[in-house]
Amino acid sequence: MALLPMRLAPMRLLLAAALLVSCAPALTQHPPTKPMPSVPDTFLRDYAETRRFMSGRPLAARITPDEKTVLFLRGQPRAPIQTLFAFDVASGEAREVLTPESILNGAEETLSPEEKARRERMRVSARGFTSYQLSEDGSNILVPLSGKLYLVERASGKSLELKTGAGVVDPRFSPDGKHVAYVRDNDVYRLELASNTERRVTKGGTPLLTHGLAEFVAQEEMRRYSGWWWSPDARFIAYTESDTSGVEKLSLIDVMHPERGADTPAYPRPGKENAKVRLGVIPVGGGNTVWVKWDAQAYPYLATVVWPKKGPLTLLVQNRTQTEQKLLAVDPANGTTRELLTEKDDAWLELDQSFPQWLEDGSGFLWYTERNGGPEVELRGADGALTRSLVKPEAGLREFVRYVEKEGALYFNGGPNPSESYLWRVKDGGAPEQVRPGTTGEAVETGTVSKSGALLLFTHSSPTSMPRTYVARADGSRVGELPSVAVEPPFTPRVEFRELGPLMFQSSLVRPRDAKPGEKLPVIVEVYAGPTVTVVHKSMAPHLLSQWMADQGFLIARFDGRGTPLRGAQWQRAVHLDFSAVTLEDQASAVHALAAAVPEVDEARVGIEGWSFGGYMAALAALKRPDVFKAAVSGAPVVDWLDYDTHYTERYLGLPQQHPEAYEKSSLLTYARAEDKPISPLLLIHGTADDNVYFFHTLKLSDALFRAGKYHELLPLSGLTHMVPDPLVTQRQYEWVMGHFKRHLQR
Known part of the structure; x- marks a missing residue:
């Protein structure tokens, strides 16, 4: 999904001066009454410099095929420069394998525009090694760095720069480990490792x-980040051809450097033309492409492509409104397809890129569906016929981990409580069994499993602990822990969890550490409320900034209402054709329910803040429910859904030609232009180089408010995208956020 809470990413420039937007008739409506904070805050600086106290913790851990080693990446405590490490299962010791400095010899890392865009879509902001590939036999590691590729021999530790051209994107080993393929200059290339020789596979890109x-919506919305795939015998490559010549181009300009000109990426808006995508199969030595045939007029979205060891090249294609999709098997020789199954939903269909998951012998595949009211995994035959259900809808599947066929065991992360997560094992479609190697209590845990099922990687975090990653045996006995060098937070958040109201909204509440029982305090609601994200998690990391905010004299609350995931298809689909109704009303209802349960809540002083979809919700609250929400901070909001991308927006609101009313009532402009409607004090924040939710969204809202005579404030973050990684910018931004709430909510 695209609309995410603010995360870390590369930046180019510093914070711009704040721009106060007002109009004379409204100057007395919400004038600033208290000065901005000026005393440096040690926690906020540390929080920003350590990337939310996450830098220096192991990530991207992977078990080698022989199950003797766990590879992982790790950054520095206060710098996101990641290096490669190896954990030895036998000894329990970890060592550094490779560093960017050893490869670049002090040179500066550079990225191509395509790689920068791909990392933005994947929400990757680290530098150094951000990914790596392991050959199928585990003998070699492929590391991309600064647009080039390096082959690392695990046995000797020697690295070799592969003789590719500059600007390599999406590199991967061939199944036999003898070649590497990648995209460069808009075409697919192949490099033979034995001779270190590059050859072009496709032409004309x-x-x-x-x-x-x-294409953009595949990366941003479908979570399909690749556009090419090896055949299992390494003789062919399937690849997408994406034609964006008919897609609208929107200009992106670095406002601090207009001399650099503008980028004009293709950005498909609702109701307008999408990229035209087709799939071809070509011999790795080059030659003629065989184009795959399906009804692209009826099913224009190529959502998923898999080419398993056994079983056919398989595609999942969707119609424009994502209410119907077909799973197709392809004959690569002539491009013909046969249907394996069809899924339909009156509202929309969810995508999970883990499926279809073909069995090792090609006799069938695992399939994801919400046909029966929730996430379910089915076992189907090679012809697509249903065999049986393996994971039932009530199990709470969130992420498929692995299917160990010899044991008939399916592993997944999730669980029935949406604020918690654990690793589960289901055998032969039976009841889920929780897998917890030595941990107890409420937590957010995720796991991965080796191919044989003998070794587990297990990450644990709880309301009182930051993430730690363990290596364990299948029987639950621990082997060791992947070492962290992260700076630990200076405090443990004082957080409480509740289920509120008749609908049992999941909620969290953070109190000041020096709070006095019975003392009335203003409330800040941290909101997202969108259809792909929950914000109530029983883990420590999400509540660190909340505690810092609370310690300044506030109660900090989060609520997951209808429209959010993990509580069944009907709950999530409550937002169909309207983003502005149940989403906001549930937040307001949750505030009232919290006040009934917690005497310290001052209902007369409630604020709300959020980013992306949460920014939309915060602005909506200020415009539509100022009776409940007395102040708001809106970060990177989607203002008019006609200006967001096709695949996300049309999934929930339909085509604008068919449902104009859905777009009208979901638009912030509808409420901003109503001159007779009051507005809560509103601070708008937005990165000027945002290529997900463009900066013009906030400018449109500011203009509408200005013309309607409604005072507001606008803080542009110059040169920043949809994510804000710079420590100084992060520090100053949250100082502004808290300054806004102090002025308008504190007595």
Whole structure:
């Protein structure tokens, strides 16, 4: 999904001066009454510099095929420069394998525009090694760095720069480990490792007709980040051709450097033309492409592509409104397809890129569906016929981990409580069994499993502990812990969890550490409320900034209402054709329910803040329910859904030509232009280089408010995208946020 809470990413420039937008008739409506904070805050600086106290913790851990080693990446405590490590299962010791400095010899890392865009779509903000590939036999590691590729021999530790051209994107080993393929200059290339020789596979790629690159909505919304796939015998490559010549181009300009000109990426808005995508199969030595045939007029979205060891090249294609999709098996020789199954939903269909998951012998596949009211995994035959259900809807599947066929055991992360997560094992479709190697209590845990099922990687966090990653045996006995060098937070958040109201909203509440029982305090609601994200998690990390905010004299609350995931299909689909109704009313109802349960809540002093979809919700609250929400901070909001991208927006609101009313009532402009409606004090924040929710969204809202005579404030973050990684910018931003709430909510 695209609309995410603010995360870390590369930045180019510092914070711009704040721009106060007002109009004369409204100057007395919400004038600033208290000065901005000026005393440096040690916690906020540390929070920003350590990337929310996450830098220096192991990530991207992977078990080698022989199950003797666990590879992982780790950054520095106060710098996101990641290096490669290896944990030895036998000894329990970890060692550094490779560093960017050893490869670049002091040179500065550079990225191509395509790689920068891909990392933005994947929400990757670290530098150094951000990914790595392990050959199928585990003998070699492929590391991309600064647009180049390096082959690392695990046995000797020697690294070799592969002789590719510059600007390599999406590199991967061939199944036999003898070649590497990647995209460069809008075409697919192959490099033979034995001779270190590069050969072009596809021809004719251009910026408007790319070969092997996933188009914008595939990366941003479908979570399909690749546009090419090896055949299991390494003789062919399947690749996408994406034609964006007919897609609307929107200009992105670095407002601090207008001399650099503008970028004009293709950005498909609702009701307008999408990229035209087709799939071809070509011999790795080059030659003629066989184009895959399906009814692209009826099913224009190529959502998923898999080419398993056994079983056919398989595609999942969707119609424009994502209410119907077909799973197709392909004959690569002539491009013909046969249907394996069809899924339909009156509202929309959810995508999970883990499926279809073909069995090792090709006799069938695992399939994801919400046909029966919740996430379910089915076992189906090679012809698509249903065999049986393996994971039932009530199990709470969130992430498929692995299917160990010899044991008939399916592992997944999730569980029935949406504020918690654990690793579960289901055998032969039976009841889920929780897998917890040595941990107890409420927590957010995720696990991965080796191919044989003998070794587990297990990450644990709780309301009182930051994430720690353990290595364990299948019987639950621990082997060791992947070492962290992260700076630990200076305090443990004082957080409480409740289920509120008749609908049992999941909620969290953070109190000041020096709070006095019975003392009335203003409330800040941290909101997202969108259909792909929950904000109530029983883990420590999400509540660190909340505690800092609370310690300044506030109660900090979060609520997951209808429209959010993890509580069944009907709960999530309550937002169909309207983003502005149940989402906001549930937040207001949750505030009232919290006040009934917690005497310290002052209902007369409630604020709300959020980013992305949460920014939309915060602005909506200020415009539509100022009787409940007395102040708001809106970060990077989608203002008019006609200006967001096709695949996300049309999934929930339909086509604007068919449902104009859905777009009208979901638009912030509808409420901003109503001159007779009051507005709560509103601070708008937005990165000027945002290529997900463009900066013009906030400018449109500011203009509408200005013309309607409604005072507000606008803080542009110059040169920043949808994510804000710079420590100084992060520090100053949250100082502004808290300054806004102090002025308008504190007595």
